[in-house]
Amino acid sequence: MITQEEKEIIEKLKAQRANVRPSRALLTSILAQLPANSRGESSQLFWWLRLAIPAGVALLIGIVFFNMQGDPTQVGQAPSETLQIQTLQQAPAPQPEGVLSFASLGAEEEEIEQVFAQQEKILADEQAQLEVQGKTVLEQVEMSEENVVKIASRRAAVIEVKLEELAREGKNVEELELLLADAQSRIEEATTLLHTIREDLRAEDANEATIHATRDTFRAARKNTRDVYETFRTITREAKNL
Amino acid sequence: MKSPEELKQLVQQAKDGDSTAFSALYEQYITPIFRFVFFRVRTKEDAEDLTQHVFLKAWSALPEFGHEGKSFSAWLYRIARNTTIDYWRKKKPLSLDPSSSAFQNKQDKGLSPLETANQKEEAEHIRKALHILNEDQQTILTLKFIEDLSNKEIAHVTGKTEGAIRQIQSRALKALRQHLKETKPK
Numbered sequence: 439m440i441t442q443e444e445k446e447i448i449e450k451l452k453a454q455r456a457n458v459r460p461s462r463a464l465l466t467s468i469l470a471q472l473p474a475n476s477r478g479e480s481s482q483l484f485w486w487l488r489l490a491i492p493a494g495v496a497l498l499i500g501i502v503f504f505n506m507q508g509d510p511t512q513v514g515q516a517p518s519e520t521l522q523i524q525t526l527q528q529a530p531a532p533q534p535e536g537v538l539s540f541a542s543l544g545a546e547e548e549e550i551e552q553v554f555a556q557q558e559k560i561l562a563d564e565q566a567q568l569e570v571q572g573k574t575v576l577e578q579v580e581m582s583e584e585n586v587v588k589i590a591s592r593r594a595a596v597i598e599v600k601l602e603e604l605a606r607e608g609k610n611v612e613e614l615e616l617l618l619a620d621a622q623s624r625i626e627e628a629t630t631l632l633h634t635i636r637e638d639l640r641a642e643d644a645n646e647a648t649i650h651a652t653r654d655t656f657r658a659a660r661k662n663t664r665d666v667y668e669t670f671r672t673i674t675r676e677a678k679n680l
Numbered sequence: 681m682k683s684p685e686e687l688k689q690l691v692q693q694a695k696d697g698d699s700t701a702f703s704a705l706y707e708q709y710i711t712p713i714f715r716f717v718f719f720r721v722r723t724k725e726d727a728e729d730l731t732q733h734v735f736l737k738a739w740s741a742l743p744e745f746g747h748e749g750k751s752f753s754a755w756l757y758r759i760a761r762n763t764t765i766d767y768w769r770k771k772k773p774l775s776l777d778p779s780s781s782a783f784q785n786k787q788d789k790g791l792s793p794l795e796t797a798n799q800k801e802e803a804e805h806i807r808k809a810l811h812i813l814n815e816d817q818q819t820i821l822t823l824k825f826i827e828d829l830s831n832k833e834i835a836h837v838t839g840k841t842e843g844a845i846r847q848i849q850s851r852a853l854k855a856l857r858q859h860l861k862e863t864k865p866k
Contacts, residue, residue, distance in 0.1 A: 441857070443857045443860075443861075444853045444854070444857055447853060447856055447857060447860065448825050448853070450802065450806055451806060451821060451822075451825035451826050452825050452826070452828075453802070454715070454719070454803055454806060454826050455715070455826055455827070455828065457799050457803055458714075458715045458718055458719075458803065459711060459714075459715075460710055460711060460714040460727075460728060460731065461724075461728065463728075464710065464714065464728045464731060464732070615847065616847050616851060619844045619847040619848060619851075620851070622840075622844065623814070623815075623816040623840075623844075623848065626816070626839070626840075627814075627815060627816070630762070630765055631769065634765075634766060634769060655769055658769075
């Protein structure tokens, strides 16, 4: 139900449609920047490059992973950390029957917190050596964090199914659905942040400043994921009281 | 204003590398995309830079664009959204630039200086208020009420379900109402 005050806000927002316009300079500036009829030819010429780049990147990631597992001098005591991260990557999806049990949620959280703890160590190590090696460390961290986001997404999906079931049983789950929508948007935000980290790290001009900015972004994504689990806990608690 | 069929044809021509067709698309979409970006960033200058960036990105990525169930405008808004997310990620958030203005010249609209000043103040107030919302809430309110997109179109831009969009919209309006109440000049 929209209140009168909210209707007024909507009207104010709508009024902005007529008020805001780009400058005339912007209207013409981009036209000069487009190469006349040249993109079609180049895209045909380089079709193979578009296939080769992702394949090359995938291969590079594979090599980095392989090397980090085999070389204990990289990333301090990296082998055991890598092993734990890999264990997480292989973790099975949460089972639907356990979705609203604190035990299953707690186990999953503990697993994710272990990865966070390992990542803290890796980051601390990386801070001491802001070299190319540090960059691969961050790639490793980013990949494991992305895995955490995947687990959180799966959890959100099964909670959604459970809430639908509760709604069919006549329970009022409106507030819980709002909480879930909020958690889902935070997961998406974290995913976007992680995606940009990957792009930044793979950029040819990546340097120390990039790594520094990446670390901040990574922490923002991690905070989002933690908030998501806080919300999951609330949903679990409230669902039990329905 | 071009018909959907004309737009589809222009998109196809632009996909094939025709920069004249892309220019026509640019003229069609520059204002809504600029407006969307303007309400998400700090200054008009930033909004103009990012808008240019959005269209250059679109030009490069156009060969990958497919029509399957998605409109060209939704695709453009999605690029614009990602561009603004990237902007905030790379910049330290500062207060909005109060001198920034993206208003039509008053002669264009026949407004008095006082009316223009009031409109400018109102838009700045709204823009600042929008910035207290989270990224999803800002995107959805801007697309829904300033850009007049349907929930279905917003779903294409954001990748969310229409139900989730309704929920986020409702929550965003409540947050905005609360904020405007708290910051209302006494």
